[in-house]
Amino acid sequence: MTESPYLAIKRSITDGIAARHYAPGQVLPSEHELCRKFGVARMTVNRAMRELATEQLVRRVPGVGTFVAEPVAQSGLVELRNIADEIAARGHTHTARIFALGPHAPDAAFGGTPLYHSAIVHYENGDPIQFESRLVNPALAPDYLQQDFTKITPNEYLVRVAPLQEVAHDVQAIPAAPPISQHLDLSPGEPVLLVTRRTWSANALAALTHLYHPGSKFMLTGHFNPQSK
Amino acid sequence: MTESPYLAIKRSITDGIAARHYAPGQVLPSEHELCRKFGVARMTVNRAMRELATEQLVRRVPGVGTFVAEPVAQSGLVELRNIADEIAARGHTHTARIFALGPHAPDAAFGGTPLYHSAIVHYENGDPIQFESRLVNPALAPDYLQQDFTKITPNEYLVRVAPLQEVAHDVQAIPAAPPISQHLDLSPGEPVLLVTRRTWSANALAALTHLYHPGSKFMLTGHFNPQSK
DNA sequence: GAGTGGTCTAGACCACTCA
DNA sequence: GAGTGGTCTAGACCACTCG
Numbered sequence: 001m002t003e004s005p006y007l008a009i010k011r012s013i014t015d016g017i018a019a020r021h022y023a024p025g026q027v028l029p030s031e032h033e034l035c036r037k038f039g040v041a042r043m044t045v046n047r048a049m050r051e052l053a054t055e056q057l058v059r060r061v062p063g064v065g066t067f068v069a070e071p072v073a074q075s076g077l078v079e080l081r082n083i084a085d086e087i088a089a090r091g092h093t094h095t096a097r098i099f100a101l102g103p104h105a106p107d108a109a110f111g112g113t114p115l116y117h118s119a120i121v122h123y124e125n126g127d128p129i130q131f132e133s134r135l136v137n138p139a140l141a142p143d144y145l146q147q148d149f150t151k152i153t154p155n156e157y158l159v160r161v162a163p164l165q166e167v168a169h170d171v172q173a174i175p176a177a178p179p180i181s182q183h184l185d186l187s188p189g190e191p192v193l194l195v196t197r198r199t200w201s202a203n204a205l206a207a208l209t210h211l212y213h214p215g216s217k218f219m220l221t222g223h224f225n226p227q228s229k
Numbered sequence: 230m231t232e233s234p235y236l237a238i239k240r241s242i243t244d245g246i247a248a249r250h251y252a253p254g255q256v257l258p259s260e261h262e263l264c265r266k267f268g269v270a271r272m273t274v275n276r277a278m279r280e281l282a283t284e285q286l287v288r289r290v291p292g293v294g295t296f297v298a299e300p301v302a303q304s305g306l307v308e309l310r311n312i313a314d315e316i317a318a319r320g321h322t323h324t325a326r327i328f329a330l331g332p333h334a335p336d337a338a339f340g341g342t343p344l345y346h347s348a349i350v351h352y353e354n355g356d357p358i359q360f361e362s363r364l365v366n367p368a369l370a371p372d373y374l375q376q377d378f379t380k381i382t383p384n385e386y387l388v389r390v391a392p393l394q395e396v397a398h399d400v401q402a403i404p405a406a407p408p409i410s411q412h413l414d415l416s417p418g419e420p421v422l423l424v425t426r427r428t429w430s431a432n433a434l435a436a437l438t439h440l441y442h443p444g445s446k447f448m449l450t451g452h453f454n455p456q457s458k
Numbered sequence: 459g460a461g462t463g464g465t466c467t468a469g470a471c472c473a474c475t476c477a
Numbered sequence: 478g479a480g481t482g483g484t485c486t487a488g489a490c491c492a493c494t495c496g
Contacts, residue, residue, distance in 0.1 A: 004465065030481065041467045043272070046482080054283070062482045063474035173402035173420035173444030191402035191420035191444065215402030215420065233484065259462065270486045275463080291463045292493035 005040045009048035014057060014201075017068055018161050028058060028066045082156050083132075087124045095123045096150045099183070103145075109198075110137055110205055116144045118154055121183050131183045131212040140206045154207075162201035170196040173215065184214045191215030234269045238277035243286060246297055257287060257295045311385050312361075316353045324352045325379045328412070332374075338427075339366055339434055345373045347383055350412050360412045360441040369435045383436075391430035399425040402444065413443045420444030 003011070016022045029037065034045040049066055052058045060066045087094040097120065104117035115135050122130040134154055136144050140162040147157050172194045176186040184192065195211040232240070245251045258266065263274040278295055281287045289295045316323040326349065333346035344364050351359040363383055365373050369391040376386050401423045405415040413421065424440040 006465080032480080041469085042482095043468090043485095044466060046484090047465090049482085060482065061475090063476080063480080065481060171400055171422065173422035173442075175420050175444075189418065191404050193400065193402035193422075213402070215404075235484080261461085270488085271463095272466095272487090273485060275465090276484090278463085289463065290494085292461080292495080294462060 005038060006044050006048040006051075009034060009038055009040075009045060010052060013048070013052060017057065022068045024068050026068050028068065030065060082153055083122045083130055084153050084156070087122075087129070092125045095126070096153070097121050097123070098149055101145060101149070104135060107135055107208070109208055110135070114138065116141070118144075118149060120149055120154065122153075128184045129213065131180055133210045133212075135208045137204060137206050140201050140204060158199070158207055162206050166200040168198045170194075172196075176214075180212050184212060186214055234267060235273050235277040235280075238263060238267055238269075238274060239281060242277070242281060246286065251297045253297050255297050257297065259294060311382055311388075312351050312359055313382050313385070316351075316358070321354045324355070325382070326350045326352070327378055330374060330378070333364060336364055336437070338437055339364070343367065345370070347373075347378060349378055349383065351382075357413045358442060360409055362439045362441075364437045366433060366435050369430050369433060383438075387428070387430075387436060391435050396429075397427045399423075401425075409441050413441060415443055 013022070013028065022028060028049075031042050031045045031049065034040075034049075035042050038045070049058065049060065053060045053066075056069055058066050059069045084094040084096075098118070099121065100117060100119035102117060104115040106112045106114055116138055117133070117135055119131070119133045121128050122132065132154070136154075136158070138144065141158055143161075144154075144157070147154075149157075174192050174194050175189045176184065176192045177188055180186075180192065181188050181190070186192070193213040193215050195209075195213070197207075197209045197211065199206045199209075242251070242257065251257060257278075260271050260274045260278065263269075263278075264271050267274070278287065278289065282289045282295075285298055287295050288298045313323040313325075327347070328350065329346060329348035331346060333344040335341045335343055345367055346362070346364055348360070348362045350357050351361065361383070365383075365387070367373065370387055372390075373383075373386070376383075378386075403421050403423050404418045405413065405421045406417055409415075409421065410417050410419070415421070422442040422444050424438075424442070426436075426438045426440065428435045428438070
């Protein structure tokens with residue numbers, strides 16, 4: 001089964017952006033060019049590009065052209081925050097230790113395909129601040145297992161290779177239990193802030209992530225400025 | 230200047246939903262019917278309905294039809310949701326008990342003026358689900374102490390009298406301690422999800438709110454779908 | 459088989475920008 | 478004036494559901 005043309009066009013653009021073949025601000029091929037390149041009607045190209053625009057991956061200017069969007073800083077708890085950047089912003093030192101990185105059995109949430117899994121503890125000035133356990137869709141990040149996640153966080157890597165389409169969060173307070181209590185240097189039962197995050201890219205579930213934080217040392221912050229609606 | 234056809238179609242549907250002319254779950258006119266009604270091509274109707282689907286206002290089932298979406302309880306870290314509405318959306322019963330309502334000593338965060346204070350426990354089907362302690366700026370809500378907060382939540386009242394300008398959140402996991410453990414029916418030390426919320430209105434801090442939730446029974450969820458408007 | 463939505467075509471007219 | 482995106486048309490074929 002082959003992808004429908006408008007999806008193929010979207011993918012070709014998102015792949016080009018992810019691969020830095022198209023840089024932020026750069027002009028993309030016009031609709032007319034894409035028609036020729038893919039051998040389709042302009043309405044088909046138009047739909048693909050219009051959807052990319054509503055997903056804020058590109059910016060369209062009538063009479064001028066279509067451009068790769070500058071990466072936007074979304075506010076607050078919705079933002080996909082990079083733990084390493086956050087720690088650096090506080091003037092502290094980030095280190096990471098990898099506890100697992102390899103294939104993983106299929107999970108129903110991903111539709112039963114084999115997965116990748118990583119388990120990493122992040123430290124701020126040597127103190128454990130986050131234990132992240134992540135299931136990743138290999139189709140969207142085939143080289144996931146080859147990365148050095150002490151140098152680039154999984155989050156940073158995934159944002160780069162799989163442009164973000166949609167995010168959902170759950171936040172809970174749960175009691176610490178092994179092995180998480182050990183990884184975070186907590187006594188069993190101490191409060192842990194658990195953020196469960198699902199991210200979608202290219203119309204598929206890209207990653208299912210569990211982020212565990214010591215309740216005493218970690219705080220999620222969010223800021224919201226109502227402009228739309 | 231007149232609205233473009235596909236926008237007119239969208240508006241006619243959204244108006245119908247807002248006016249309860251179309252109820253949740255109800256089937257909407259088919260694309261073919263809408264073509265006749267508006268005198269346009271099906272592609273035009275299709276675009277309108279497809280956009281409503283991505284906005285989650287309608288749900289489309291191939292081969293069956295298009296239906297008004299059930300109201301989604303995608304409560305937000307970003308949205309200011311009303312706890313009573315959230316509980317109602319789950320089909321449960323909300324009740325509230327007031328533990329304090331009166332003047333409060335000045336707080337540095339508000340610039341040293343006298344304040345109002347309220348402390349309320351919210352119950353879902355009789356189970357305590359949130360303890361809210363709120364400091365309010367009297368300048369922005371002078372009649373705060375005269376409200377019956379078993380009938381209208383402080384949040385709802387404040388949104389009404391002081392249009393929201395800006396919101397900031399902190400989220401933490403902390404151990405329960407008296408009196409909060411008692412209000413939430415928890416053992417001391419059990420995890421509590423604490424949301425600290427600051428809201429601004431008319432360029433002034435309007436309220437400083439602490440929302441405590443039993444970690445085991447409460448979950449914050451957030452959903453982010455990059456699309457404008 | 460009749461009806462639905464999903465997708466596509468090969469044109470078209472428009473308002474706009476830029477050189 | 479040449480090029481861009483925004484929108485629309487009047488058809489079409491498909492996979493699907495339901496009675």
